[in-house]
């Protein structure tokens with residue numbers, strides 16, 4: 001049906017994308033229909049507030065499902081009465097209560113703390129059958145990529161986009177590049193998809209997938225369970241990609257079949273018929289292809305402060321003195337200092353303080369079974385202060401308890417908790433103390449991620465469990481299981497040697513940037529969905545302050561892979577406002593605690609004159625703003641006074657979020673930055689960014705950059721100060737037409753979250769909608 005964005009054979013991504021095009025603009029930007037919107041308490045308050053202020057509704061409550069996960073304590077809820085009494089931390093309580101109120105006001109289906117269906121947002125969607133193949137799935141959360149395991153196009157969005165989706169059920173998108181990661185052969189016994197994805201990120205780097213949607217393919221991927229596929233796609237974002245996808249197959253259909261929201265009867269047949277068309281056609285073009293040999297993958301852990309710092313467990317802490325590239329060398333030195341590691345120490349000799357088994361990467365039933373198989377019959381090592389096991393949802397918890405896994409953990413001295421994000425990012429009481437080392441099954445090892453000065457090592461559930469039993473990192477293939485049904489492990493010496501040889505990954509792959517100028521689009525309108533390039537002006541969109549020319553002091557920042565956790569740490573995300581984040585900007589880098597317990601400024605560039613008043617941030621390294629989707633990052637930068645950021649490349653979601661807030665991100669190659677712009681910034685002088693003419697000059701008008709790329713639509717919005725929702729509202733007729741066709745062609749998607757039965761009845765909300773008790 002509908003729309004073909006590419007001539008000839010198409011990829012899985014092309015197909016799902018095309019089937020959701022509502023409208024294409026003259027400038028080449030697309031309006032995509034969103035089938036499934038997941039909502040949590042951290043990134044939604046400002047979006048609901050925006051709707052309320054504008055007098056708007058949630059357009060499709062059947063396509064919207066909300067839960068609480070980040071802020072909630074994971075201690076027993078046996079005595080849970082209300083959020084007000086259960087959550088002690090005031091900011092966390094406010095965020096959760098705000099969502100509880102918002103879902104009532106807007107009539108959104110909600111799994112709160114008293115519901116057995118509550119859980120991490122990326123666990124509950126698939127578990128309910130809310131996530132289905134071929135759908136578009138979004139959430140104000142970067143790990144929305146998880147849902148791509150079903151062959152859906154799933155990606156994280158910022159809070160402005162959350163509001164946009166709630167108001168219009170659409171999102172403005174440009175087409176990403178296609179990247180294929182082909183994993184040939186079979187994974188060895190004892191090797192999980194977590195080892196595989198860490199290995200892949202070790203090879204391609206955290207910027208390797210920038211600007212791309214990755215399709216994971218090959219025999220090793222096809223052999224994975226749905227849980228294992230979700231762990232893979234979950235971390236596509238750590239590889240810098242917009243989304244990760246795996247073609248749906250019999251394993252997918254089998255997983256979905258009995259889920260509460262799975263289509264039933266004839267609708268099931270119709271759905272499966274469509275889902276079977278969702279595969280990459282023979283001969284389809286990929287912009288980038290990477291081949292990985294499954295037999296090269298061994299148990300893998302991270303040593304540093306970026307997920308790309310991944311190595312085989314059999315390796316040792318890398319040695320910066322062996323690295324020649326000065327930027328890489330100093331990055332490695334800083335990471336080792338932060339992590340408290342000595343070069344050349346074998347990983348297997350490094351003791352740990354805590355274990356965390358949980359997070360949206362590895363908290364599903366299969367993960368817990370793998371960890372319990374290791375733990376069974378053992379006791380936690382005496383040096384391990386705490387081993388937390390946190391199921392991904394109430395339903396995972398119930399299933400695990402049915403299987404007796406909770407008892408296995410508890411007998412070993414591990415703590416068995418209630419569902420939530422827990423120690424993955426420490427927005428709740430589960431945090432590491434400074435300098436504690438954690439064997440963690442989560443997805444991010446950024447500085448301060450699990451608590452101030454925390455030290456995170458990412459690995460599979462079985463490896464984390466083994467570390468908890470032995471007391472230091474351990475090779476799961478050498479572990480003596482006591483339950484008699486351990487996986488058969490073959491230590492293939494050749495694969496071992498190869499893995500060690502490749503041990504210091506070089507991240508050779510250049511980050512891929514969307515080539516805005518040369519987007520190849522063959523338009524073809526089929527059937528009855530109108531794809532128009534014109535817009536009927538019914539209402540005039542309003543919005544931000546227009547951006548024309550900016551002359552500003554430019555602060556140089558000589559760093560790569562600056563993640564959004566570093567830009568604005570987790571403790572500042574507990575706000576329900578968009579403003580007031582200035583003091584949290586780069587908090588861990590800008591401040592240290594003085595002897596009196598008060599914050600003291602460091603010599604970080606933004607604390608130094610003249611950069612305290614900087615309006616432009618000039619970054620030397622790749623991938624600025626990688627990681628989380630928190631729009632708090634651009635809000636904090638804006639609050640500080642930064643209006644433009646220049647860097648060789650950006651994290652996709654951060655890049656998007658910046659535009660929504662009138663903050664201009666400009667991509668310039670590293671050589672130009674270092675040779676032409678850095679000297680000016682270092683001298684404390686100003687740069688002049690001219691957006692209409694797409695040039696950068698020095699303060700005297702000498703042009704330094706003749707032309708920088710920016711998508712025409714984004715430029716148009718910034719220069720005119722236009723707000724996206726207003727623009728999209730003008731396209732109502734196209735949205736309505738799309739919905740009419742969707743009701744027929746994708747009838748199996750209708751009803752969605754509204755088909756979930758409330759367990760405690762209904763009541764009328766003060767806003768007139770029916771509020772339900774879950």
Ligand SMILES: CC(C)[C@H](C(=O)O)[C@@H](O)C(=O)O
Nearest residue numbers: 042140141142143628629630
């Ligand atoms: C809070 C949320 C915005 C964030 C994300 O987008 O990923 C969080 O889930 C994380 O893992 O850092």
Ligand code: SF4
Nearest residue numbers: 143359360421424425
């Ligand atoms: S990455 Fe961690 S904090 Fe983010 S959604 Fe997943 S479990 Fe929650």
